[in-house]
Amino acid sequence: MKSPCLDISLSAQGVVFICLQCKNSLILQVSMGFSQDFLEKAFLLLLTAGLSGFSIPYILKQIDDRKLREQKIVDARRIEEQKEFDARKLQEQKEFDASLIRENNILDAQIKLLENLSAALWELQLLSLAVSYYKVHPNQERYELSLKNYDEKSWSLFKDVRCEISKASRLVSKKSITIYWSFLV
Structure with missing residues (x-):
């Protein structure tokens, strides 16, 4: 009591x-x-119960705290790895986008090259055809006019074609360049 x-x-x-x-x-x-032995055993039993009542929850709390710290470290690593992964993906996407832009720019330049080259070649061909046509069909006045027109414009058109072929060396394959140059020779 x-x-x-x-x-x-x-x-x-x-x-x-x-x-x-x-x-x-x-x-x-x-x-x-009560014998001395019984009292010692009862005392040890009470002492064990008291210690286990305090020590087991304390030990379990320490284990839980350690697991929580380890989980926080693992989570922090995962977050860092995810950030690195996202950064790599973003960089890859930027590089891919830049590559697409470069390819589109090259494609646009190739289209412009072909348009300019086609225009110069068609004009050169039409000037040549006019001279041939009026030579075959007896119209001396038109023939002389077309010959004079060809003589005035053809050199400028040949210059334009050569310039476009020179530009082509940066935009098309070596095989295509060889074909273009063989046209001029």
Whole structure:
């Protein structure tokens, strides 16, 4: 029994009454028939129960805290890896987009090259055809006019064709360049 000013405990010597206010103790030897061995075992049992009641939750809390720290580290690594992955993907996407832009620019330049080359070659061909046509068909005035027109414009057109073929060396394959140059020779 406990009261506010009295503490009662069991010891090997008997029952101990301690006054909490004056700290005096009184030991009553009660012969309850408990042996020394029984009292030691009871004490060890109570001590074990008390320690396990405090130590097991403490140990479990430490294990949980350690697992939580490890999980935070793993999560931080995953987040960092995801950021690196996203950064790589973004860089790859930028490189892909830049590659597409370059290819589109090259394609546009090739289209312009072919348009300019086609226009110059068609004009050169039409000037040549006019001279041939009016030579075969008896119209001397038109023949002389077409010959003069061919003579004035053909050199400029040949220059334009050569310039376009020179530009082509940066935009088309070597095989195509060889074909273009063989046309001029």
